[in-house]
Amino acid sequence: MSATKAKAVIHDNDGHVDDLLSSILLWLSPSVDLQAVTITNGDCYAPESFRALLKMATYLGLEGPEVALSEDSVPYPFPDNWRKESRIINDLPIFGEISLKKLYQDGEGRRSETLIKDCLSNSRDKVTIVATGPLTNVAKVFEDRPELKDKVEEFVIMGGAIKVAGNVERQDKDGTAEWNVFADPVALKMILELGAPVKLITLDITNQLPLNKDFLARLEKQAETYNASKLALSLWGLVKGYDYYFWDTVTSAAVMDPSIFSFKDIRVNIVTEGPSQGRLTTHLFGGRKVQAAIKVNNKAFEDLLLKTLAIR
Secondary structure (H helix, E strand, O other): OOOOOOEEEEEEEOOOHHHHHHHHHHHHOOOEEEEEEEEEEOOOOHHHHHHHHHHHHHHHOOOOOEEEEEEEEOOOOOOHHHHOHHHHHHOOHHHHHHOOOOOOOOOOOOEHHHHHHHHHHHOOOOEEEEEOOOOHHHHHHHHHOHHHHHHEEEEEEEOOOOOOOOOOOOOOOOOOOOHHHHHOHHHHHHHHHOOOOEEEEOHHHHOOOEOOHHHHHHHHHHOOOOHHHHHHHHHHHOOOOOOOEOHHHHHHHHHHOHHHEEEEEEEEEEOOOOOOOOOEEEEOOOOEEEEEEEEEOHHHHHHHHHHHOOOO
C-alpha cells in the first residue's frame, strides 16, 4: 500500500509565539508539504517575526518553503505591547547557536500576497490555506485573483467564538469577538463568500486546551535530545505565568491529523462593525456553511505535538 500523499499547505500567520510554533509543526509534519509561510502584520511587527522564523528554520536545518511578509497594517491593530514581543522572539538566546551559519533565506522577503498567488497559480494540486492570524493578506489575493479559489482545497482558520466569550477587551466593544476576526472582520467575510470549504478553529475548542505543566515537563525532557523541542520550550517559556492556550498549534494539528477532531456543519455570519465587531453569529438558514471544530482528543493532540517536535 502506498503512503498517503502529503497535503500541500500555505501557512499565513501573524508572528506571535503560537503562530511561529504552528509554522514549525507544519514544516516538520510528514503529512504536510509546506509550500509557503507568510507573515501578517497583526500580533507582531512583521519584519521581526519574519527574521525570527528564518532563524528558526536555520537553527533546525529546515528546507523547502519560501517565507514572505507584509508590513501593511491590519484595519484594527493588536495592542502594541503584544506586538513588541516579536522583538523578544527575534532575539532569543538560542539563536546564538547559528551565528556562523548561513541564514535560511536571503533578502528582505517578497510580499505575502505575491507569494500566495504564485503558489496557487503554479501548484498542480489543490492547496490548503492555514490562517492563524487576521485574513487581511489572504483576502487581498482573492480580491485581485478570484479565480484562484479553484486552487484551494480548504481554508483552516483560527478565529472566532461561538458559544463562549470572545477575547477582545475594549471599552467600546461588547466582548463577543475573538482578536483574529476582530482585527479584520471584512477579510473573513470575503473568504467565506468565496464558497471554498472552510474549517473554523474557534475559542470554543481552544479553551479546552490550556498550555499545561504536564505537557511542558514532557517537552522539557525531550528538549535534552531534540532541537525542535528545545526551540519550542524557549518560545513557550516567554509566556510562562500567563493564561496561555494552544490556539494556533491546535489549528495546525487540525491539518496534520484531522482524525483527532470532531467537526460540525454550522452556518455563520460576521458582524463587521459596531460594538459586536468581529462576532460570529450562527443561523439555521442564510449565512455561510463552515465546519466548526467542536471536540478534540486532548491526549492525542499533545502526543501529536510532542511526536512532531521530536522529529529533529
